[in-house]
Amino acid sequence: MRTLLDCCQGLIIVDAEASTVRLVHYTVQEYLCNHPGLFSKPHPLLAETCLTYLNSPQVKTLTPHSLALPQTMPFLKYSARYWGTHANKDLSDNVRALALKLLDRYEGNISAQSLLEQVLDLKNPGGVHISALFSGLHCASFFGIAELVQVLINAGDYNVNQQDRTGSTPLAWAARNDHGGVVKLLLERENVDPNCTDMNDRTPLGCAAVEGHEGVVKLLLGRRDVDPSRPDQDGRTPLGCAAFNGRVEVIKLLLEREDVDLNHPDKSDKTPLACAAAKGQEGVVKLLLGQENVDANRPEKDGRTPLGCAAVEGHEGVVKLLLQKEGLDPNRPDKHGEGPLAWAAIYRQEGVVKVLLEHKDVDPNRPNNNGQTPLGCAAMEGYEGVVKLLLTRENVDPNHQNNIDRTPLGCAAIKGHEGVVKLLLEQEKVDPNRPDQHNQTPLGCAAIKGHGGVVKLLLERESVDPNRPDKDGDGPLACAALFGQEEMVKILLERPDIDLNRPNKSGQTPLGCAAIMGYEGVVKLLLAQEGVDPNHPNNNDRTPLGCAAINGHDAVVKLLLERENVDPNHPDENDRTPLGCAAIEGHGGVVKLLLERSNVNPNRPDKYNRTPLENAAARGYKGVVKLLEERGGINPNLPDKYNGTPLSDAAREGHRVA
Numbered sequence: 001m002r003t004l005l006d007c008c009q010g011l012i013i014v015d016a017e018a019s020t021v022r023l024v025h026y027t028v029q030e031y032l033c034n035h036p037g038l039f040s041k042p043h044p045l046l047a048e049t050c051l052t053y054l055n056s057p058q059v060k061t062l063t064p065h066s067l068a069l070p071q072t073m074p075f076l077k078y079s080a081r082y083w084g085t086h087a088n089k090d091l092s093d094n095v096r097a098l099a100l101k102l103l104d105r106y107e108g109n110i111s112a113q114s115l116l117e118q119v120l121d122l123k124n125p126g127g128v129h130i131s132a133l134f135s136g137l138h139c140a141s142f143f144g145i146a147e148l149v150q151v152l153i154n155a156g157d158y159n160v161n162q163q164d165r166t167g168s169t170p171l172a173w174a175a176r177n178d179h180g181g182v183v184k185l186l187l188e189r190e191n192v193d194p195n196c197t198d199m200n201d202r203t204p205l206g207c208a209a210v211e212g213h214e215g216v217v218k219l220l221l222g223r224r225d226v227d228p229s230r231p232d233q234d235g236r237t238p239l240g241c242a243a244f245n246g247r248v249e250v251i252k253l254l255l256e257r258e259d260v261d262l263n264h265p266d267k268s269d270k271t272p273l274a275c276a277a278a279k280g281q282e283g284v285v286k287l288l289l290g291q292e293n294v295d296a297n298r299p300e301k302d303g304r305t306p307l308g309c310a311a312v313e314g315h316e317g318v319v320k321l322l323l324q325k326e327g328l329d330p331n332r333p334d335k336h337g338e339g340p341l342a343w344a345a346i347y348r349q350e351g352v353v354k355v356l357l358e359h360k361d362v363d364p365n366r367p368n369n370n371g372q373t374p375l376g377c378a379a380m381e382g383y384e385g386v387v388k389l390l391l392t393r394e395n396v397d398p399n400h401q402n403n404i405d406r407t408p409l410g411c412a413a414i415k416g417h418e419g420v421v422k423l424l425l426e427q428e429k430v431d432p433n434r435p436d437q438h439n440q441t442p443l444g445c446a447a448i449k450g451h452g453g454v455v456k457l458l459l460e461r462e463s464v465d466p467n468r469p470d471k472d473g474d475g476p477l478a479c480a481a482l483f484g485q486e487e488m489v490k491i492l493l494e495r496p497d498i499d500l501n502r503p504n505k506s507g508q509t510p511l512g513c514a515a516i517m518g519y520e521g522v523v524k525l526l527l528a529q530e531g532v533d534p535n536h537p538n539n540n541d542r543t544p545l546g547c548a549a550i551n552g553h554d555a556v557v558k559l560l561l562e563r564e565n566v567d568p569n570h571p572d573e574n575d576r577t578p579l580g581c582a583a584i585e586g587h588g589g590v591v592k593l594l595l596e597r598s599n600v601n602p603n604r605p606d607k608y609n610r611t612p613l614e615n616a617a618a619r620g621y622k623g624v625v626k627l628l629e630e631r632g633g634i635n636p637n638l639p640d641k642y643n644g645t646p647l648s649d650a651a652r653e654g655h656r657v658a
Contacts, residue, residue, distance in 0.1 A: 044095050047086035050079035051098035054111045062110040080111035081118050084143025091147055099148055103136025112139065120166065134164040141170035144179025153189065160192045167198035175204035175220065178213040187223055194226045202232040209238035212247035221253060228260040235266035243272035243288065246281040255291065262294045269301040277306040277322065280315035289325050296325045303334030311340040314349035323359050330362045337369035345374040350385045357393050364396040371402035379408035382417035391427060398430045406436040413442035416451035425461055432464045439471040447480040447488045455491050466495045473504035481510040484519040493529060500532045507538035515544035518553035527559060534566045542572040550581035554589040561597055568600045575607040583612035586621035595631050602631050609640040617646040620655030
């Protein structure tokens, strides 16, 4: 760094932090630009310096097998990569001689390795040098130095079709780097193979098409033996490559060839039109649609048409162009049954949705394989803008049910999308009570999931039935109770026509549902309601108190026992009271709470004539036995229907509670 600064007489400075070198002031740059004669022929000088270095003994002793460039030779990387760039600008006699000396044994020079590693971003695997087949002719073609290429060809020592480690011929390198002069020279050779493919199965024409090198493409197409439709490893032809990258001028040239395949699919079954549509290449799409034989409906591997590809990506301009094509099917579904409109809805492409809806032939109600329409898809995702657009179409069906019979409103409700629910409820045609396959209404779905905002919106609609049961007979209130959704219960209870005691198919009321699950907060809310029945038995004749007792929910039992009208002795189908249920399961806390109630009968036998004491003793629940014995009026000798007593049952089972 110090040497560099000294050589430049203080006209440059080095920014240590940014590691950059710049002129000390803009006026210096201005002066140098105004006096170009100060530096006569800089490119030959730089090329000569680089080549002298690359031909030096120090560099020649390095082999291409070297795993990394020596740190002590920082100039090696630059000279290897850029000598040809300078030489191509101005080839002096000295540079020509030095270049030919280097290229004569180029495969053995480490500069070939360095060049390829930098250009192709390749690493040296296991010490095998990638430049083994990269000849001097390859290098001259790579840099586009036509004069050197001519000399090397005339010498007759080079195979013009030799492929290097990447499979590239000299022609391929010249085509890839847009060196028309070299391409022309090589194509004049009768023995040159213009269709030789590289490691990606790409021909020189494909290489030029990808990069958009019009001049080179024109030269290559001038040879009748050039295959204009040869696919690469991705199955993409030169036309497909150009379409994918938006190379309009290249495509114009390719379309002049009668033998070009307009519809050749790549490995994803994407045609050039589909590639251009997916990338939003409007110019290319317009060009291709102007061709008589182009197939605008040809699907890719997933069954998506070019229109579907453009819709997914939100390319409005391309969608408009495709919709103008005669014979285009705007509803063609992919393998999932989703058409272009559905995909636009799913990916929230509002602009595309709007464009498609303006086309009279677009079916807004086309269901996918799950039975979901575009409106259903948008509702499920909560895309308000898309839903709003779809609802502007007169023939859109807001009540279309998917494969599980769920409407768009049901889909939005179960996901908690308040904005979408509000939009749908504004539609007179929307049925707010349409049930799904579980007979669950949108209100029931929202209640289960705890979407309070949605529940409120639905209840504001007078036609909403707050008691509509599902397939298990549970109404929205019971569903909310079963899932412990306190806030939902609170909101539902504000509705005056809510049925507090509606039993489900098991005979369980909302209170019973909450009691059996042990949801204390829900039980408290329900018990605060004037018309609630705390003694309603289910199909097993078990009351909410019995349900809570048998499951050991102490807090719920306590809440129920605070009600004067609660019957603490109501027997279930086994003639077992809440106390008997708690005793047989060993729930000591519940037993204690029940025994504190003076009107609880501690000796009430079940249908087997077993008392709570006998059931607890037979199962070895020592704590429960103790609690029962402490209660006055307990008869420890009552026999069951098999003449067993608490003592005999405990002894038989080996329980030390005896």
